[in-house]
Amino acid sequence: MKRIVTIQDISCVGRCSLTVALPIISALGIECAVIPTAVLSNHTAFSGFTFCDLTDQISPIVEQWQREGLTFDAIYTGYLGSFEQIRIVSHVIDLLKQSNPALRVIVDPAMADFGKLYTGFDEVFAREMTSLCRKADIIVPNLTEAAYMLGIPYPEHRCTEDEIKSILRRLSALGCNTTVLTGVSFHENKIGAMSYDRETDTFALYENEHLAAQFHGTGDIFASVVTGAVTRGMSLARALTLAVDFTLACIRNTMADADRRWYGVNFESALGMLTEAAKTLQD
Numbered sequence: 671m672k673r674i675v676t677i678q679d680i681s682c683v684g685r686c687s688l689t690v691a692l693p694i695i696s697a698l699g700i701e702c703a704v705i706p707t708a709v710l711s712n713h714t715a716f717s718g719f720t721f722c723d724l725t726d727q728i729s730p731i732v733e734q735w736q737r738e739g740l741t742f743d744a745i746y747t748g749y750l751g752s753f754e755q756i757r758i759v760s761h762v763i764d765l766l767k768q769s770n771p772a773l774r775v776i777v778d779p780a781m782a783d784f785g786k787l788y789t790g791f792d793e794v795f796a797r798e799m800t801s802l803c804r805k806a807d808i809i810v811p812n813l814t815e816a817a818y819m820l821g822i823p824y825p826e827h828r829c830t831e832d833e834i835k836s837i838l839r840r841l842s843a844l845g846c847n848t849t850v851l852t853g854v855s856f857h858e859n860k861i862g863a864m865s866y867d868r869e870t871d872t873f874a875l876y877e878n879e880h881l882a883a884q885f886h887g888t889g890d891i892f893a894s895v896v897t898g899a900v901t902r903g904m905s906l907a908r909a910l911t912l913a914v915d916f917t918l919a920c921i922r923n924t925m926a927d928a929d930r931r932w933y934g935v936n937f938e939s940a941l942g943m944l945t946e947a948a949k950t951l952q953d
Contacts, residue, residue, distance in 0.1 A: 672901050673741075675703040675766070676894075678748030678780075679727070679757055684713035685934025686887035687748055691894040694937070695746075697944040698898035699951070705731050705762075707755055714789075715886055716932060718809060723751075727759050732765055741809050744774040746897040747802070748890060749781075751790070756798050763805050777806040777846075778893040781813040781864065785824040793818065803826055804845030808900065810893040812852045821889060831856055835873060838866035848906060852892055862914045863892070865906050874907035878918050882924055887934045892917050895944065902951045908921055 674695055680688040688704055695702040705728055711720040745766055750756050767773045779799045781791050796818035803809045803819065817824040821839050825833065834854055841849040847868050855861045855877070862877030892913045899909035920935040927936055 671699065671701050672743045673703060674744045674746055674901055675705060675742045675908050676746040676748065676897075677705040677707060677750075678816070678890075679708040679751065679764070681710045681712060681719075683711065683933070684716075684886065685937065685939065687932070690890050690934075690937055691748065691897075693702065693744070693941065694891065694894040694944060695898040697941045697948065698895075698902055699945075699948040700898050700901060703740075707749075708751060713886065713933065719808065723759065723899040724835055725752065725755055728755070728762065732762050734778055736765065736769065739769075741769045742902045743770070744776060744897065746776045746778070746893070748778045748893065750799075750802075753795065753798055756802050760802055760805060761792040774808070775806045776808045776810065776893070776897045776900075777803050778810045778889070779803055779815050779819065780889065782818055783812055783889070785814055785817075785826070787814075787818065793821075800844055803841075804857060806846040808848045808850060809846050810850045810852065810896060810907075810938075811839065811841070812889060813837075813854075816851060819844065828855055831875075835866070835883070838873070839868075842866055842868040842869050848872045850896060850906075850910065852889065865910060867906065874910055876907070876910045876914050878914050881918070881921050883921060883933045885921060885924060887937075888917050888921065891920060891935070891937055898944075902948065902953060904947075910926050912944075912947055915941060917941060 676691045678687045692702050698953045709722045800819045850865045852863045854864045860877040861880035864875045895913035896909050919940040920937040923936040924930045
């Protein structure tokens with residue numbers, strides 16, 4: 671069985687970060703190890719929250735794993751809350767590659783959306799995140815994060831296919847081989863993702879229905895599906911299709927639920943899609 675380690679925070683309530691990454695990766699038939707960078711009572715969209723910083727625990731956890739002789743097939747990073755965490759995670763990647771030079775590195779540079787950086791981040795932080803992305807095999811930014819990493823204005827208009835391809839090529843030029851850009855929309859009422867593989871100089875695009883609703887955690891869901899799918903050997907194009915369709919199914923299920931929570935999507939009720947997809951894969 672494949673094994674992934676994911677490094678990001680955990681919100682005890684909120685359906686984001688580790689609370690979605692762990693079950694999604696597991697549903698795809700992969701052992702999911704975790705390194706929580708912080709523990710929050712609930713995610714930051716609530717009126718208040720408690721916060722326990724676990725930065726000083728990241729390196730000791732990895733060092734203990736090394737003493738145990740544990741190896742991993744992939745490392746997947748999500749929201750990192752400080753410069754120090756970025757630097758530590760960069761070192762962790764180097765350490766884990768010593769045990770497995772073929773370790774696949776997936777980075778979701780979770781730091782911005784809707785044209786703005788998250789609270790507490792600035793352009794300097796975006797540049798630091800870019801340095802981590804250089805170590806990645808695959809990065810999964812949204813359009814806002816891509817703009818900050820490239821130092822270009824956030825496009826307020828619907829981008830053309832040529833504009834998106836240019837952004838993908840420029841992101842890949844930062845150092846990673848494969849870039850997946852989320853929130854891509856070339857047609858009204860459609861949204862999806864587009865990828866670029868620098869090695870083969872090829873693009874892949876998949877769009878599905880764009881529902882008039884916004885929910886927290888959908889970016890984490892998408893990135894987790896892509897991470898698990900490619901680690902199981904699925905082609906990137908097929909992984910994009912699965913990730914977009916699964917995210918849409920989560921949103922649809924949530925909108926159909928009269929008792930839905932405002933703080934996340936009903937991803938649990940759609941996990942069967944992933945377990946069925948996993949049955950078609952061979953390690």
